[in-house]
Amino acid sequence: MSLDNLTALEPLIGGYWHVAIVFFRVSALVSVLPAFGASTLPTRIKLVAAFSFTAIVAPAVPTVPEPEGLAGLALFAVAEATIGLAMGLGIRLLVLALQTAGSIAGQSTSLSQIFGTAGMDPIPAMGQVLVFAALALAIFAGLHIRAAEFLILSYDMLPIGQFPDPAGLSQWGIRQIARSFSLAFVLAAPFVITAVIYNLALGAINRAMPQMMVAFVGAPLITFGGLFLLFVASPMLLTVWIDALMGFFENPVRMN
Template identity: 50%
Template structure:
């Protein structure tokens, strides 16, 4: 009986140390992951989600056994796991930034910056950006974001196992590539609105040159507003599907494989 209890105690201690090590990475990433790390989500919900992901990921990864929690706290593992978790979450958060930038570009191009208001609980976003973010989060959540995040954590341990140190040079190169990719995606998502605004301004300039007495601003303002709304209605499903495909592709190899 005593031997069984001793074995159970040893197993419980090993499971606790493994769970704590995994929680360091998962908990840090949960502050930035889309949907789970939004400012409107209560802290208790974030903590519960972090514990749930820890329980899912811990049995699927190989974690070196530590002697005690104090040993983990005094080692490099504590710092490195938190940095890797924040890096993982930052890579996902860039997809939300891409939607915000794309919405800002589209809104400024089509004069829709003040038609839709942003939520007072989050940072104010101009016009279409708020719609893009909310629709993107809803689409990602209904497409199995929780499963993809869990698998992304597992894949991250294959590239950066416990105890690995993320070098400053590699982190900078990865961060620059991800930021540039996010801005490229934002411009691609906003390109229909930018092209429409360019055509509108060229046409307005031609009409103004042909009929200087016509107040083209009064004629063109309703046209660009209506055109922007129609373009938003027609293009948003396709644009968000492209964004979701890019997000899922990134989740398959969160650190580049």
């Protein structure tokens, strides 16, 4: 191949480099993105999703000069993968909030062992229902569009090849974990309050009628009550969760 031909291929090579460096961040995020990064999905599907997001994000991101040498390429790859993984885990923590809320609700209403191993993670039945319903709601609400916007805007805060500040990243991660557990307790609050009232009433009945086997009466009651409360409260709980998800996409670095 002549020198003129190599010169003509330089823009094409630069384009491939730009797509590859964007793919590092995108693929790291997609690997843990809710629904798209589920452990039950085949790897080929995840790879197709990563390439699809890359095709959307790459044209909207400013190009950077190609690094010199293998060390420069490795630095870019590690930095981009770290940023993408951190962003994806921030979103993933919201799904963890649902799983934690389901575990708290299941323990409170004696439903923690029903279909507990239906998925890859040992989540109680309530957690499974909430997670599947929330992921379906997120897809219908445009999770893929929000994720693409989130990726494009992330290059304004964290340019290509720039490592995030370790101290700032750790503080951000701690805040996201705290928000996740706070959201989990908020979602599980109706079940916890109901369980407290139920146990207080059961204790009073037991003191009033010691000869009565309250456990035989109370166990089916709390089970039915938990399922009925899940049926009634699910729309409200999912609304609170989807608002938290969209709020994260709008402002992922907020302090509270």
